[in-house]
Amino acid sequence: MKLFDGARAPNPRRVRIFLAEKGITVPLVPVDMAAFGHRGEEVASRNPLRRLPVLELDDGTVLTESVAICRYFEEIHPEPPLFGTGAVGKAKVEMWQRRMELNFLACVAAAFRHLHPAMKEWEVPQVAEWGEANKPKAISFMRLLDEELATREFVAGDSYSIADITGLVAMDFTKPARIEMPAELIHLRRWYEQVSGRLSAKA
Amino acid sequence: MKLFDGARAPNPRRVRIFLAEKGITVPLVPVDMAAFGHRGEEVASRNPLRRLPVLELDDGTVLTESVAICRYFEEIHPEPPLFGTGAVGKAKVEMWQRRMELNFLACVAAAFRHLHPAMKEWEVPQVAEWGEANKPKAISFMRLLDEELATREFVAGDSYSIADITGLVAMDFTKPARIEMPAELIHLRRWYEQVSGRLSAKA
Numbered sequence: 574m575k576l577f578d579g580a581r582a583p584n585p586r587r588v589r590i591f592l593a594e595k596g597i598t599v600p601l602v603p604v605d606m607a608a609f610g611h612r613g614e615e616v617a618s619r620n621p622l623r624r625l626p627v628l629e630l631d632d633g634t635v636l637t638e639s640v641a642i643c644r645y646f647e648e649i650h651p652e653p654p655l656f657g658t659g660a661v662g663k664a665k666v667e668m669w670q671r672r673m674e675l676n677f678l679a680c681v682a683a684a685f686r687h688l689h690p691a692m693k694e695w696e697v698p699q700v701a702e703w704g705e706a707n708k709p710k711a712i713s714f715m716r717l718l719d720e721e722l723a724t725r726e727f728v729a730g731d732s733y734s735i736a737d738i739t740g741l742v743a744m745d746f747t748k749p750a751r752i753e754m755p756a757e758l759i760h761l762r763r764w765y766e767q768v769s770g771r772l773s774a775k776a
Numbered sequence: 777m778k779l780f781d782g783a784r785a786p787n788p789r790r791v792r793i794f795l796a797e798k799g800i801t802v803p804l805v806p807v808d809m810a811a812f813g814h815r816g817e818e819v820a821s822r823n824p825l826r827r828l829p830v831l832e833l834d835d836g837t838v839l840t841e842s843v844a845i846c847r848y849f850e851e852i853h854p855e856p857p858l859f860g861t862g863a864v865g866k867a868k869v870e871m872w873q874r875r876m877e878l879n880f881l882a883c884v885a886a887a888f889r890h891l892h893p894a895m896k897e898w899e900v901p902q903v904a905e906w907g908e909a910n911k912p913k914a915i916s917f918m919r920l921l922d923e924e925l926a927t928r929e930f931v932a933g934d935s936y937s938i939a940d941i942t943g944l945v946a947m948d949f950t951k952p953a954r955i956e957m958p959a960e961l962i963h964l965r966r967w968y969e970q971v972s973g974r975l976s977a978k979a
Contacts, residue, residue: 621920622879634864641871648863660851661837668844676825703906717824 574599576642577616579606579625583678583742584639586776588626590738591643593773595650599628609694640670643735655735662730669729669736677718678743680711685750711752715761722760726767733768741768777802779845780819782809782828786881786945787842789979791829793941794846796976798853802831812897843873846938858938865933872932872939880921881946883914888953914955918964925963929970936971944971 578601579585592599604610604625612623619627620637628636628645636642647656657666686696687704718740722728728736744765747754754761768774781804782788795802807813807828815826822830823840831839831848839845850859860869889899890907921943925931931939947968950957957964971977 621923622875630864636864636867636871638871638874641867641874644870645863645867648866660848661833661839663851664839664844664848667847668839668841671841671844672825698905698909700903700906700909702901703903706901706903720824 574631575602575629576600577602577604577619577625577627577629579604579611582606582625583682583746584624585626587639587735587738587742588628588642589776590741590773591646591655591735593776594653594655594733594738594771595646597646597650640674640735653732655733655738657729657732657734666729666734666736670734670739672714673728673736673739673743677711677714678739678746680707680714681743681746681750681752683707684711684752685746688751689749708750708752711747711750712755715754715758719758719761722764727764733771737764737768741765741774745769777834778805778832779803780805780807780822780828780830780832782807782814785809785828786885786949787827788829790842790938790941790945791831791845792979793944793976794849794858794938796979797856797858797936797941797974798849800849800853843877843938856935858936858941860932860935860937869932869937869939873937873942875917876931876939876942876946880914880917881942881949883910883917884946884949884953884955886910887914887955888949891954892952911953911955914950914953915958918957918961922961922964925967930967936974940967940971944968944977948972 576588576599578589580603604616606625610616611625616625616627617623619629619635622637624637626637626639626642628642630636636645644656647654657663684704684707686692687699688701693699718728725731727733728740744754779791779802781792783806807819809828813819814828819828819830820826822832822838825840827840829840829842829845831845833839839848847859850857860866887907887910889895890902890910891904896902921931928934930936931943
């Protein structure tokens with residue numbers, strides 16, 4: 574088994590944090606995304622979308638998409654559960670993982686990719702107006718999340734889950750995207766400090 | 777249990793098709809989205825994002841996000857499996873469901889929401905340049921999908937899955953979004969006719 578990894582990019586990092594929380598070690602194949610390594614043959618022959626991360630199993634099976642790769646490891650290594658337990662618990666983690674991804678990480682990523690000069694060759698065409706439109710969307714989601722985190726420890730309930738991983742990666746990504754967390758969101762700040770302090774956050 | 781439903785909108789329909797494939801009947805509460813019923817108290821008190829569908833269980837638990845609601849029904853009613861079987865099978869369905877959603881449905885939806893005059897109050901601000909940028913992305917994904925469907929019956933393998941449901945809804949949505957499937961994509965067309973012909977497609 575080997576994991577084609579993209580270092581600082583948010584999606585490869587989600588998988589590394591997930592593996593660290595599970596205590597699983599997988600051989601990494603580093604790909605230099607700054608040099609567009611993910612568009613080269615090594616990745617393109619395995620993922621026609623030319624994106625990272627990519628997991629290759631020993632029998633040659635290829636899995637892409639960060640959450641799908643995490644799902645595979647959840648199945649073969651269930652403890653600790655990071656996709657929830659029980660029908661309602663699993664659905665709540667899926668609900669929050671999706672909210673985090675579609676209403677937060679996607680907005681932060683759009684602000685970064687459509688506004689940052691370094692992303693010119695990555696996002697074609699860059700549409701600055703769309704980048705700007707995503708900043709208030711991201712902040713509005715932060716406010717919603719702050720209210721939720723006033724009532725519980727983690728994003729999807731009382732246990733750490735993949736929804737916290739997506740949230741942590743999105744929060745870290747607000748810095749290069751130049752989106753500032755409003756100072757009054759004390760519950761969001763408490764959660765962010767807590768998940769950032771876990772050993773897995775360094776992965 | 778009751779499902780707040782939004783008729784023709786793509787996400788509520790995904791859940792209805794999923795339920796039809798499972799043979800499950802759930803009492804529906806119709807919400808008139810054309811009259812912005814999803815922004816009213818009935819929905820907003822249950823989903824702060826003010827979106828449909830919303831599932832309310834008998835104990836008052838609320839689940840939102842179409843795929844999370846489907847996941848709940850998969851757990852309580854596993855047959856036929858629509859999220860895959862086995863670790864690799866489940867990961868492959870998740871991979872294709874995500875590709876369908878993030879690289880296809882999202883592009884078609886962006887083209888529709890940012891370009892259609894009727895969406896002016898729904899998507900604020902409408903960014904026409906972003907809507908246009910999504911049309912070639914959607915077509916490029918159709919080409920990728922066509923190559924994949926040359927080798928197998930359904931999107932994620934030999935069985936119908938939630939990835940086919942997301943794909944069907946996205947394909948239907950290309951019509952109001954005014955994105956035309958290139959005529960040479962015969963495998964995509966074969967698959968589209970096949971999944972459109974299932975009884976569940978009428979749900």
